[in-house]
Amino acid sequence: MKKQLATVILGVLSILSLTSGKETKLDSLSEDIAQLKLRIEELETASTEAARNRRSSETNRSAQESGSTYVRWGNSTCPTDKGTQLVYSGYAAGQHYNDVGGSVGPICLVKDLEHLQTQPGRQNKALIYGAEYKTSSINPINHVDDRNVPCSVCYTANRPAVLMIPGKYTCPTGWNTEYHGYLMTGYYGHKSQSLYSCVDAGLETFPGSGANNNGLLFYN
Numbered sequence: 656m657k658k659q660l661a662t663v664i665l666g667v668l669s670i671l672s673l674t675s676g677k678e679t680k681l682d683s684l685s686e687d688i689a690q691l692k693l694r695i696e697e698l699e700t701a702s703t704e705a706a707r708n709r710r711s712s713e714t715n716r717s718a719q720e721s722g723s724t725y726v727r728w729g730n731s732t733c734p735t736d737k738g739t740q741l742v743y744s745g746y747a748a749g750q751h752y753n754d755v756g757g758s759v760g761p762i763c764l765v766k767d768l769e770h771l772q773t774q775p776g777r778q779n780k781a782l783i784y785g786a787e788y789k790t791s792s793i794n795p796i797n798h799v800d801d802r803n804v805p806c807s808v809c810y811t812a813n814r815p816a817v818l819m820i821p822g823k824y825t826c827p828t829g830w831n832t833e834y835h836g837y838l839m840t841g842y843y844g845h846k847s848q849s850l851y852s853c854v855d856a857g858l859e860t861f862p863g864s865g866a867n868n869n870g871l872l873f874y875n
Contacts, residue, residue: 722812726763727834728873729855733809734834740810746861747786747804749871752845754782760850761786761871763806784870788858789842793875796837796858803864804854804873809833819853839873 724742727733731744748764750757764783786804790796811817814831824835836856841849854873 742808786871802860
């Protein structure tokens with residue numbers, strides 16, 4: 656009887672010992688699972704952040720690769736100190752101030768014209784005239800009156816948008832000033848319609864110009 660009782664006691668002790676070992680292993684496994692969950696959360700957070708940074712980088716690279724262009728009226732150069740490149744320089748041109756048809760806004764006409772076809776004589780259809788400043792009554796810019804208006808087409812490689820802000824010569828926060836100047840357009844009493852243009856404050860002219868030939872006119 657004593658031997659049997661001892662056997663039972665040993666069996667109970669073995670069971671208790673085995674159960675205790677399983678609980679210890681379960682506790683250790685639970686800790687491992689908790690650490691794995693924490694590591695997975697950290698990896699997911701890092702992956703989300705990396706994806707966000709990648710999208711931001713791609714957006715910035717796309718903006719830098721696309722760039723934009725604009726016309727700088729009244730100047731034959733581009734502001735190189737702002738990382739802007741000159742595409743070409745030319746003459747401001749458009750329709751005659753007294754014509755009722757044709758174009759509305761000015762164009763920057765290249766100096767080295769190319770023709771698909773030519774026909775002798777004057778063609779009284781789509782006419783293009785050179786542009787002149789009309790500033791005789793405006794001091795201190797009256798010295799450029801009747802002189803021809805140069806222009807340049809500029810490319811900004813790292814700025815995806817360009818706009819003109821009438822009535823201001825500074826830019827809002829986050830924007831860069833490419834150039835500033837005078838708001839000019841056609842005379843209100845003339846027949847032709849015209850657009851407002853931002854003409855560079857330097858008011859560059861072509862040497863030798865100054866004859867009152869009219870054409871497209873820039874009034875201030």
